Amino acid sequence: MNAMSAINKRQYAPAAERNREPISAVLAEHLPASATVLEIASGTGQHAVFFAEQLAPRHWLPSDPNPIARESIASWRAIAQLPNLHEPLALDVTQAQWPDFVTTWQQQNAPESALRAIVNINMIHISPWAACEGLFAGAAQLLTAGDVLYLYGPFKQGGQHTAPSNAAFDRSLRQQNSAWGVRDLDVVCExxxxxxxxxxAVIAMPANNLSVIFHAAD
Ligand SMILES: C[S@@+](CC[C@H](N)C(=O)[O-])C[C@H]1O[C@@H](n2cnc3c(N)ncnc32)[C@H](O)[C@@H]1O
Structure with a gap:
């Protein structure tokens, strides 16, 4: 991709610009020091570029099922020219075979850097519940004991919204799609x-979001 077409295909989400630094600080503390990190639902690719730079030498592997998003990620990547940021994969976590694609990619592209973490930001409330189930089920096939699964987003706690703005956001999500909505942390943990x-760990983040960190069990 040449520089001009890359610039034209980049998408921009203001929220990703706002939350990338606090998320990066949490990731720096909780991700394995050297590993391949798979990002599920990378969206525009702004996070992928920022995290690949901030969290090097980890390998950063972005993904998204949406071809327009993948084009945007590839465009940010083409401009950033970071050696540890890989081409985005087409992954949909509701498809049972998604871990197989990752394993094949890993064997072919980064056999020396084990996949030890999965990062998923702002997806499980903007997708049907099957996406959350598919994320955990697939992650369980890819990660081994002590590896990290990181979620970020708004959550209910004890069945209640934690802020009026989250309740309003939940209503607007459900109006767009009745299968979407802010998830309850207890149900996600189950x-x-x-x-x-x-x-x-559960870490309070700006704008009533949470970082939620899971480890694969022994
Ligand atoms: C609100 S965007 C968040 C993007 C990015 N993580 C961010 O925080 O800027 C939600 C993303 O989830 C992705 N997504 C939705 N359903 C998905 C699924 N079943 N598997 C993987 N990604 C999915 C969408 O394509 C979209 O890019």
């Missing part, structure tokens, strides 16, 4: 546990 993940 689903995680069923797939063999242990909750390690």
């Amino acid at each position: 689903t995680a546990q069923q797939s063999g993940f242990v909750l390690k």
